[in-house]
Amino acid sequence: MALISCRDLCLAYEGRIAVSSLSFDVLKGDYICIVGENGSGKSTLIKALLGLKKPVSGEIVYSDGLKKTEIGYLPQQTPAQKDFPAGVTEVVLSGCRGAPFHTRAEKRAAAENMELLGISDLKKACYRELSGGQQQRVLLARALCATKKLLLLDEPVTGLDPLVSAELYRLIQRLNDGGVTVIMVSHDVDCAIERAKKILHLQTVPLFWGSACDYADSDTGRRFMGDGGDD
């Protein structure tokens, strides 16, 4: 049974078609990487999967016990967050929906997630004073507070140096091994093939959808990797 299935999806961004005739299923335990150039509709697809954008046509069905609001989202950082005075624990707890007050269970979950991501020693730190890699871990812990079912990661390693990126990828791999379904949007095709189980190559229409091994041998994959290898 699929957690999310997109059926003949068509999405628009500022009045223009950004994604069309897209159908794919996200299964439990999947590790899917969505690749494509800038303006290929990746961000629009993310918004739609999060339920923040209505499809022009087609549908997105959430099933297998997944609700639309149960997607742990790791967004790209906004400039406003760079000098936002927030404690690490405050940020992680904001992943919990419980209003008005955080329950003891939520606080325990937040502590567990920080432990899982190796940031327990930072719990009293200030978010804006952390390094890029540490900030991503904090936001990942927040996403895990929202759900343990499905993570949606938007360019998680942008701006991180190779060593920190590799560590973050290892962390994501470990979460996936532990049963968390992962959808990742990335520029880094080589890394995507190495780690993801399935690849969706988007260029408004889906150019490729299938296993990562098949992608490496496909025309689309070879062409895109060739382009990517130059820079």
Added chain:
Amino acid sequence: MIEFIREFLSYPFLVRALISGTLVSLCSALLGVPLVLKRYSMIGDGLSHVGFGALAIASALNWAPLYVAIPTVAAAAFLLLRLTSDSRINGDGAIALISTCSLAVGVIVISASTGMNTEISNYLFGSILSMSPGDVRLSVCAAAVMLVLFILFYGRIFAVTFDETFARAIGVRAGVYNTLIALLTALTITVGMRIMGSLLISGLIIFPALSSMRLCRSFRGVMICSCTVSLICFFAGVAASYAFALPTGASVVCADTAAFALLSLIGALLRRNRA
């Protein structure tokens, strides 16, 4: 000192101004934090000019000023928030447009009806004499509503301020909270501009938040520090204004400026020590 306070409290109009001013300072300190962090600092300034226009029209028509001003400013707040969230229209431009236009209308209405007199100066720069018992009741209600809402929705307000997209994704209705903050800002500004003046009221909103952001490293810390700074500066400003016969609003904003300089300095020293 005690003599000074007793003398001060013997004037009913001063007590009224003190009560509602305290409450307005508290409200604006709370609201200021999300507004500044969401890059909406100028909304306060824009709204206070709308409030000026509305007050001018109300007094020309002999209507109760606050009953005209509050809905007008609330509508403007709603509109400005819509404009700034719509990427096709420049938010900065929209605020400048609405604020100068309301100021112009207000000046024309006042000069056509009563002529340029002390009234216009009271509207622009505030007057400690202007609070009626009705205004005090209104500010007590407004402050009570605000405090309850902020305590109940503290977590949500943090989530929406820190990362609106994420909050929306996990099902928080961010639009509701943005509208709520805009409406509360409108209410606070309209009540506060009688004392502080429409040109100076936005200082009450942005200064405490910016000052505490120099020093504090958590959202809760900023909130608490902002309220404290705001209250201290208000009392200091009012006391100075009473003792030296200075304009109240301007004294309070000057006290806020001093606090900003002081906290920036302390913050810089602390950072250097940590590094």
